[in-house]
């Protein structure tokens with residue numbers, strides 16, 4: 308979740324994600340949450356709900372800082388997403404407060420190919436290569452001419468790309484477990500007692516994509532392989548906070564694991580970079596450094612990048 312400063316990008320994305328969840332099943336996005344009861348019981352399973360649980364003791368740690376806005380009872384998004392409310396007591400053990408709202412969950416294994424198809428049907432030409440310098444991108448225009456503008460969406464590797472070398476972009480490592488169990492719930496807890504960079508969240512994906520159990524938020528950690536001990540802790544915490552994940556009394560033995568995964572969130576010290584800059588005589592529009600909200604802010608950020616591309620063309624027209 309972006310902070311207040313970055314909220315423009317997410318605010319301008321919600322309507323499109325809601326539209327896709329409502330009207331475009333092939334995009335692999337569904338709503339999580341509508342008028343649910345606040346309950347951990349199995350009887351609540353017919354409801355899908357995004358629940359955010361706050362532990363006051365997490366506030367100063369890395370996960371509390373990361374979730375700062377998400378944990379607020381007056382977050383910037385309270386009038387953007389439907390059904391925002393502060394949860395009444397009683398809370399589960401160790402929880403100090405909570406909120407709930409209607410959210411979406413994206414099955415990225417379906418959504419990303421869907422986006423590629425949309426691009427192809429709109430005439431986009433895809434090419435695959437490794438760039439050592441951002442300026443090289445201009446030579447890949449399908450017309451054979453040098454491109455007028457490059458849009459730089461290189462995420463974490465903006466830190467290593469020639470001409471950009473933004474060393475303020477670092478990984479925030481996230482480890483997850485994908486399971487077949489479908490509790491019909493979306494939970495986030497602000498922290499855990501297992502380590503200051505570990506959190507607990509559960510999201511059920513659309514289109515039979517199983518459920519994601521998270522996670523970690525490890526700044527500066529480039530490790531791409533899952534840690535088995537971390538995986539055990541993730542599963543244990545998930546079953547503790549949401550017993551409805553498994554048959555009664557089965558504990559983590561009741562989880563059916565599809566796969567373990569690790570991703571590196573592209574975290575930028577000063578927040579996302581949506582700016583234009585001339586590099587080696589060619590205009591570059593940057594759009595990188597989205598940390599843990601790249602999907603949630605995607606349409607808004609793209610809109611910002613398009614505005615800058617339009618500015619470049621207006622500048623070129625004046626010359």
Ligand SMILES: Cc1cc2nc3c(=O)[nH]c(=O)nc-3n(C[C@H](O)[C@H](O)[C@H](O)COP(=O)(O)OP(=O)(O)OC[C@H]3O[C@@H](n4cnc5c(N)ncnc54)[C@H](O)[C@@H]3O)c2cc1C
Nearest residue numbers: 437438461462464481570571572597598599600601602603
């Ligand atoms: C565990 C986890 C949970 C997450 N949960 C959420 C969530 O709930 N909501 C949300 O919105 N986001 C979430 N995110 C964050 C989200 O995944 C990222 O913000 C998003 O993927 C960033 O997209 P991007 O296109 O900027 O970067 P990327 O997806 O990393 O794409 C960058 C691309 O640039 C290419 N590239 C880089 N350098 C070069 C080069 N030199 N030459 C050629 N190609 C290059 C790369 O190959 C890559 O294809 C999560 C991430 C993780 C890891």
